[in-house]
Amino acid sequence: MTLGTRKGIQLRIAQAVAALVLVVALWPQQAAAWWNDEWSMRKKIVFDTGASGAAVSDAIGTTPMLVRLHVGNFRFGSAKEDGGDLRFVAGDDKTPLKHHVEKYDSLIGEALIWVAVPDLKPGTKNEIWLYYGNAKVPAAVDAKNTYDPNTLLVYHFAERGTPPQDISAWGNSATTPVAAADGAIIGQGARFDGQSALTIPAGPPLATAEGGEMTWSLWLKSAAPQPRAVLYARRDGANALIIGLDNGVPFVEVTAAGATQRGVGGAAIPAATWHHLAVTAKAGQIVIYVDGAQAGTLAAALPALTGIASVGKDAAAAAPAPDAAAAPVAADAAAAPAAAGDAAAAPAATPDAAAAPTVPADAAVAPDAAGAAPLIGFVGDIDEFQIAKVARPAGFIKVAAIGQGPDQAKLTTFSVDEETASWLSGYFAVILKSVTLDGWIVIGILAIMMVISWVVMVDRVSYLNRVTKGNTVFLKHFREAANDLEGVLQLDSEESDPSLGGGVDVKHHKIIHASPLYRLMHLGAQQIRLRFSGNGGARALSPQAIQSIRAVLDSGLIHEAQRLNKMMVMLTIAISGGPFLGLLGTVVGVMITFAAIAASGDVNVNAIAPGIAAALVATVAGLAVAIPALFGYNYLTIRIKDATNDMHVFVDELVTKMAESYHQQPGAPRRQAAE
Structure with missing residues (x-):
């Protein structure tokens, strides 16, 4: 091979390498497969449950995650005014996820969106995609399917002047309105003054079997420490479940057949600040969680409960006594047959006696049999009230407390926006x-x-x-x-x-x-x-x-x-x-x-x-x-x-x-x- 031939071969190799580099540099780039090309924008959302994030080591499972959008992490100008083009896709960039919007205000640049994230893993980074930028597509919110069938009740308190509506598939909406609390932990909340109560009607979905399971949770901000302030109360004859704060200390009281057991949740929750409170019951064990951490336990099983429930006050115990004028009539009616010797009529008084409340009408102001202080109404704000018919795992509750609260940045991070159909797409465009x-x-x-x-x-x-x-x-x-x-x-x-x-x-x-x-x-x-x-x-x-x-x-x-x-x-x-x-x-x-x-x-x-x-x-x-x-x-x-x-x-x-x-x-x- 001559010198000229060798040089020619070297020259062709160099030209081929240079051409390859140039093609790679100018080839249209896209970070990953695009779920749907009709959407022009997307961003990655990461839920970090590892040591670098929320540090959740317990099982979590499928959970609705709160996605907060603001002008610092979202380009409202590129989405529809009502957020109807928002779509959430799993980390595989193929599977659409159910979601619903609690609040979307493009004018002030704020949005609160709940997304059903399947099988959230502990101790790792879980990714989903947010797609937007499609002016032609209609909204596709699905509030009922954002939550699993075990979720019996979800109140966002986004209503004003009307009873709170249940977002879950069970339709357990309240029957009484409650005052609105602007600027709550998640959008709008509910405000209680110690006299008002939120009534939840009885129904088969909310019925609790004896020894059954339950998860109860909400966000609260008390105005000041109160002795035995009621957050939730449910009574059914001689059975009752009371959840409240005793001078800021969470407590749970379970009454079964007239016998009451009480458990407390450790240190007092500071007033005037938002905190997450949750209670789970399973297999004869009730656990109290404060801000996602276990705060106390009670070795007791749930009693059978089928009656109405109330939030903010023990409304059932505060019900008025029977009319005094009507009592003698009932007594005479019951006594007349007995005086006549009608043996068959004698039992008629027994059902009336049994039907009388086991808790006196003034139980809201009188001490209980154990000499405890009276139960009073809660004064403060409440937000994001939920009830489930299963005991959620500890990881689920911790993710809810961190992902919905002021420490959300530990769990949820947003990538930069990516654009499709351009070699300058993705991070470089931003x-x-x-x-x-x-x-x-x-x-x-x-x-x-x-x-x-x-x-x-x-x-x-x-x-x-x-x-x-x-x-x-x-x-x-x-x-x-x-x-x-x-x-x-x-x-x-x-x-x-x-x-x-x-x-x-x-x-x-x-x-x-x-x-x-x-x-x-x-x-x-x-x-x-x-x-x-x-x-x-x-x-x-x-x-x-x-x-x-x-x-x-x-x-x-x-x-x-x-x-x-x-x-x-x-x-x-x-x-x-x-x-x-x-x-x-x-x-x-x-x-x-x-x-x-x-x-x-x-x-x-x-x-x-x-x-x-x-x-x-x-x-x-x-x-x-x-x-x-x-x-x-x-x-x-x-x-x-x-x-x-x-x-x-x-x-x-x-x-x-x-x-x-x-x-x-x-x-x-x-x-x-x-x-």
Whole structure:
């Protein structure tokens, strides 16, 4: 394999690699498969239950997750005004998830959305996708299926002036309205004044079997510590379940057949702050949770309960006594048959006695049999009240407490928005939209430098390809006719374009003209003609003449080398100047970002991250200019060096052949030799 063939193969490999890199760089990018191309925007939502997030190690299962959207993590302008185009998809980017909207206000930039996340795993990162940006699609909310069938009741308290509506599939809506509490932990809540109560009607779905399971939970903010304040009460004859706060300490009282057991939940819950309270019952064990952590237990089973329930007050115990005027009538009616000796009528008084409440009418203000303080109404706010017919696992309750509360950022994080149908989609699109004017100025300068460097590289590669091909063809013909140097140089011909002794056809003429070796040979031929024409036809060159011709050839070699290195300085400028310009843009961008943060006072990561990321785009642009220029410069330098070495070798070879062919004969007069 000849030197020219090896160089040609290396050149083709280099061109193929460069083309592959260029195709990969410009190929339309998309982070992952797109669920549906009709949606133009999406973002990834991560629920981190691992050590770096909420640190949930217990089982969780399928759970409705609260997604809070605001201007810091969502582009409301790209979605429909009512949020009807929002769609949630599982981490596989294939399975749609049920969701419903509690609140969506694009004007102020706030949304509260509940999403059914299947089988949330503990100790790891769970991902889902939020898609939006489809103006034609109708809303697809499904509140009932956002919760599993075990969820019996869910009150968001989003109503105003009407009884709270049950969001679950069971329809256990309240029968009495409650005052609204604006600015609750999750949108709007309910406000209790100690006198009002929220009544939940009895029904088969809410019926509790003896020893059955249950999960009860809500968010609360008490106005002040109260003794035995009732949060939830349900009575059924001699059975009862009371959940409340005793001077801030959570307690549960279970009454079965008139016997009461009481359990407390550890330390007092501070007033005037929101806290999550949950109670589970299963297999004779009742557990109290505060803010997702177990706070107390009670070894008791739930009694059978089928009656109405109340929130905020023990409404059943506070019911008025029977009318006094009606009592004697009932007594007379019962006594008359007995006086007549009607034995069959005597039992009629027994059902009336049994039907009388086991709890006196003034139980709300009187101490119980154990001498406990009276039960009173709760004063404060309540939000997100839920009841389930199963005992939820500890991980489920902890996720609810963290994911719905002020520490939601530990569990839920949002990625940047991604766009489809563009090679600038995804993270890069968001970053570019945050670039400031100074950054664009630097990027514009770098773009100009990149274009110049690529033009130089393409031009030099094209020129070197022609040089290499011309040198290869020229050397082949030159060495084939080298024994007849005078014929090669055509010293007797008047044409200024010697054809290497007639061995070059028309096809190869154009190729050879691109060879610097040919131009050096042509320069040497001109110098020999010049000396022979002024020497009376003598065909000899003195050593001084040969040295003079060599000096002219060296000068031509330098000019050819300069032609080979033309514009290479632009690559060195791109290599050294690109990163520094990019660094300048980054530093200025970071300075502007921190100055804006200081002026606004907003220090959250959503405010900082886009500015910092956008500032770094300048550095990326600088490296994008310098790295290709560096590779191209090194590649071109090697090829230029090879071509320059070929010229040095050829000059030596040509001068040697001239000295052999036109040397001065020994003893010849000096004047006969061309000076």
